[in-house]
Amino acid sequence: MAYEWKPETVVGDAPIDAVTFTRLAFGAPWVPDGAWWSAMIELNETSIDEFEHAVQQHFAQDLLVPAAYDVNDRSARPGRQYVAIFARRALLEDLNRHGNGYGVVNVHLGMVTSADWLNFDAQPNVVSSIEVAPDTIVTGMIDDGLGIAHELFRKSDGSTRVDYCAVLPTPPDVTDAHTSQGRALDACLIDRLLQDLTWSDLLDEELFYTQTGQIDLGAAMFSPVSLQRSHGTHVMGLSTGYAPVANVTSRPIICAVLPPRVVEDTSGISLLPSLCLALQMLSKRASRFQTDGHPVPFVLNFSYGNFSGPHDGTDEVSRLFEQFLAADPRQKRWMTLPAGNGNLARSHGVVAFSDDGPGETNLFLRVLPDDKTASHVEFWMPYTDARAPRDFVAITVTPPFGTESATVNAREGQKQTLRDSKGRVVATLLYTYEPDPTARGVITLAIEPTASLSEDRALAPSGRWKITTKRRELSPDQRIEVWIRRDQTLPGYRPGGRQSYFDNEDYQRFGPYGRPLPVDPPGDSCPVKRSGTLSGFADGSSPMVIAAYTHQSHQLSDYSAAGPLTETPMSPTPFREGPDAAAEGDQSIVTWGVLSAGSRCGSYVRLNGTSVAAPRVARLASEHIGTCEHTAREWLAHAVQEAPFELANNPARTRTGQGGISIPVNWKVAPGPT
Structure with a gap:
């Protein structure tokens, strides 16, 4: 099957979260528009009451704030707060935009939740001591x-x-x-x-x-x-x-x-x-x-x-x-x-450039066959307090079967999609900006599953994906930190996800006696690292x-x-x-x-x-x-x-x-x- 990269235009304000954007736009076309999703939002200088009131103006029937938040929780107005909600797609797409007008500065999408599993009449409970x-x-x-x-x-x-x-x-x-x-x-x-x-x-x-x-x-x-x-x-x-x-x-x-x-x-x-x-x-x-x-x-x-x-x-x-x-x-x-x-998952990479070194470096991503879950790779830019973040690097991606993508720079609005011969999206390369206190840009490569039990599901090719990072404004003392999201199905669950990993040839997996090396070898120049693998939680x-x-x-x-x-x-x-x-x-x-x-x-x-x-x-x-x-x-x-x-x-x-x-x-x- 032929695959081809297409430049895309980000319509309206830039999305806040790349994974939420790709899941709503491409990853779940079979989910009805009226379905309910769980989500976690971050409110900035906004109370839950104020957020609900603003939503009611446009999406009166698309929001449920759980009864776990009582009257005091809903009226409180801290600087930042996280709130679990249930919402429909149209509202979530609106919330996942910078400058959305609801006080929401971050969105994380959970799972589709049947309306039968939600109690819309629940009221906050006063817990007695x-x-x-x-x-x-x-x-x-x-x-x-x-x-x-x-x-x-x-x-x-x-x-x-x-x-x-x-x-x-x-x-x-x-x-x-x-x-x-x-x-x-x-x-x-x-x-x-x-x-x-x-x-x-x-x-x-x-x-x-x-x-x-x-x-x-x-x-x-x-x-x-x-x-x-x-x-x-x-x-x-x-x-x-x-x-x-x-x-x-x-x-x-x-x-x-x-x-x-x-x-x-x-x-x-x-x-x-x-x-x-x-x-x-x-x-x-x-x-x-x-x-x-x-x-x-x-x-x-x-x-x-x-x-x-x-x-x-x-x-x-x-x-x-x-x-x-x-x-x-x-x-x-x-x-x-x-x-x-x-530690040994080969899920972390570091991209850095010296003044006298080459101006680009490659990470090779091994995407496994029979992987029924999506794979995500995140390229985190250095911290910046500038109002307009610098264009640190440019990234291109070459799938196992297909041509190299056009560059996606570390700039707002940059986006490429990989489509199959039927025009269906199987991968997305997208730049987003994580606001304060993180204050870092991130380029996310989202790859659709390589296997599915559904005949009409768009599937990404398995194999070795080449990700090339080209230096632009990144200084020698700065690094791009790269992580792959966990993808492996946990023990006890039916097989589904298979963990993607970096597959660079210069990564030294084993020591002189055949045991896995638990630490990076001294003087190791491979961009794939064991250090920095501490859980993201x-x-x-x-x-x-x-x-x-x-x-x-x-x-x-x-x-x-x-x-x-x-x-x-x-x-x-x-x-x-x-x-x-x-x-x-x-x-x-x-x-x-x-x-x-x-x-x-x-x-x-x-x-x-x-x-x-x-x-x-x-x-x-x-x-x-x-x-x-x-x-x-x-x-x-x-x-x-x-x-x-x-x-x-x-x-x-x-x-x-x-x-x-x-x-x-x-x-x-x-x-x-x-």
């Missing part, structure tokens, strides 16, 4: 497939420790007048179901998760909790699981279940709208636990990551987490995040970011991602070089992973990764947050000194932070005094 013991610490979790009925989350009398669970991937309960999406389960409802569905001391777990909304086999709705092993249950077991015999009453759990759709396909369907809504719902619930009128401390673990973003701490995810951590000034909130597993100043090590060999796990971040004048303080510390992610090279809860009562399974290292630190943090007067990262630096785990080969600080920490997990032991 409860008095708890002084040693109470609220523990939180946001993940997919949470097996909340597992015995590690119960007391000695069989009742649940889960005070609240927001199940987003389910139709709303008609009896719940306060939830716009999904269902909200409280402890009373969970306990009633545990009691009603138990016969001869055995819980009918399939029926339990069906009635709580996580399993619906009749509707062909996939849920990880229907499998023997689910990521969420495993992680929650590590962070806040205790055997019933321990009779833990001082660690109530609040949690949110993300829709599997946003976890299964991370290529363009942003999980930010669901994450933003989940954080808002848990934030309200966390503040209700009080002692003498003051909320007790709260520790939240979120074991997810991504490869893309500016990686300088100014991205939307980092600022969303800071918004959540500061939402209730009366409550001390700590958060743990994984460093990411992309883990760049903020407040959360604790955790790498993973292998216990038996005392080595940092090869997959554990590394810093440093891209430092700019707008980077947050304190600036991070990489992870804060490393915790156990694997028992040994042969016995990979660590044991924790399976999806069903009495089951224990293995998972590995920085995702299982982070909740170990969250567990330890919940034992100390009540008496610690320092920040979370300051406390962790001290905790590493108190229980060090020596790592072999003296890994760099950009990979381990303060070093390894030993945190044994004993589910039968209750937490100590705080």
